[in-house]
Amino acid sequence: MVAVVKRSHAPVFWLLFGAGGMLAALVGPMLVFITGIAVPLGSPLQRELLSYPRAFALAQHWWAKGCLLVVVTLFAWHAVHRIYHSLHDLGIRTGTFPKLLCYGTALVLTVATVASLLAIGF
Amino acid sequence: MIDGGGARRPYIRSMRGWWRRDPFFRRYMLREATALAVLIYAIVLAVGVWRLAQGEAAWNGWLAALRSPWSVLLHVVLLAAMAFHAWTWFEIMPKTLPMLFFHGRRIPPAAIARSGWVAVVCTSVALFALARWWQS
Numbered sequence: 652m653v654a655v656v657k658r659s660h661a662p663v664f665w666l667l668f669g670a671g672g673m674l675a676a677l678v679g680p681m682l683v684f685i686t687g688i689a690v691p692l693g694s695p696l697q698r699e700l701l702s703y704p705r706a707f708a709l710a711q712h713w714w715a716k717g718c719l720l721v722v723v724t725l726f727a728w729h730a731v732h733r734i735y736h737s738l739h740d741l742g743i744r745t746g747t748f749p750k751l752l753c754y755g756t757a758l759v760l761t762v763a764t765v766a767s768l769l770a771i772g773f
Numbered sequence: 774m775i776d777g778g779g780a781r782r783p784y785i786r787s788m789r790g791w792w793r794r795d796p797f798f799r800r801y802m803l804r805e806a807t808a809l810a811v812l813i814y815a816i817v818l819a820v821g822v823w824r825l826a827q828g829e830a831a832w833n834g835w836l837a838a839l840r841s842p843w844s845v846l847l848h849v850v851l852l853a854a855m856a857f858h859a860w861t862w863f864e865i866m867p868k869t870l871p872m873l874f875f876h877g878r879r880i881p882p883a884a885i886a887r888s889g890w891v892a893v894v895c896t897s898v899a900l901f902a903l904a905r906w907w908q909s
Contacts, residue, residue, distance in 0.1 A: 675811050676862040676889070679855040681897040683814055685904050686821075687848025691840040700908040701836060703829045710825055723818050730812035737805040742788060756812070760819045767819075767826040 664732050664754070671729025674722065682722070710771045723764045727757040804861045810854030813847075863889025 689696040699705070709715045735753040738745050792798035817839075824835040838844055866889055867882030874880065 671811070672858075672862055675855065676859040677893055677896045678900060679811065679814070680852055680859055680893070681900040683848055683852045683855050685900070686818070687814075687839065687851060688845060689904075691836075691845055691848075696904055697908050698836075700904065703825075703832045706825055706832060710822065719818070719822060723815050723822065726811050726815035727819075730808040730815060733805055733808035734812065737802075737808070740792065740802065740805070760815060764819050764822050767822045770826040771822075 664728070667725065667728035668732035669729075671725035671727075672733075674725050675729060678722070679726070707771065710768065711773060713773060716768050716771075716773075720764055720768055724757070724761045727760040731757040803857070804865075807854045807858035807861070810851045811858065814851050814855070859893045860890070863893070 685696060686701070690698055690701050710719060731753040735745065735750060738749055743749065792802045821832075821835050824831040839848075863886045867885045870885065872879055873885065
């Protein structure tokens with residue numbers, strides 16, 4: 652006899668949440684500082700760091716491409732999972748629509764990033 | 774009928790703003806709110822990758838947007854939120870991990886949190902050094 656077990660998909664999302672949270676904790680603060688503060692201000696890093704030829708060459712490299720993909724997608728899946736589970740704390744009734752909105756945002760970001768990175772090429 | 778048939782209106786305490794009642798709950802909500810910063814930053818980066826794929830003009834537009842004072846201000850807030858996320862992530866880590874043992878002794882929760890914070894400092898220094906090396 653084969654037991655039919657309806658498996659929960661919760662562990663998948665929890666794993667993405669955990670991995671994204673760990674990555675955001677380790678590299679998030681410095682990445683924000685580099686791309687959002689140091690390079691735009693030109694100090695203590697040069698603006699030239701993210702000039703088009705350099706950024707394009709970086710995004711073409713398979714290793715950096717992988718890093719970009721992992722950072723954007725894991726950050727997104729971590730964040731939407733946490734936001735979704737905080738809705739209850741704010742007294743917002745959770746259901747299909749909030750769930751679709753939250754995880755859909757992460758899915759859209761994932762698809763857009765994969766498509767862009769493929770368009771940039773290798 | 775003791776309750777006077779339908780006229781009974783039990784007092785139900787409102788749960789609105791429950792988290793503002795206690796510093797512990799406020800800190801909990803602030804911790805959960807860091808997810809907004811992580812999401813905003815993921816969107817900023819995703820837009821950047823998307824603009825990069827569209828060519829030089831689009832990419833330069835994204836760079837120019839990042840140079841605006843509002844963007845820098847936003848990133849200062851994002852940086853504070855990310856730092857708070859990193860701090861609390863390892864602070865609660867001993868509670869989310871199964872108990873760890875070393876030579877038959879339980880590793881104290883404070884040691885787990887501390888090694889996490891050390892790891893954050895190490896990766897941050899390494900990332901900054903990598904950026905410095907790459908620009909030269």
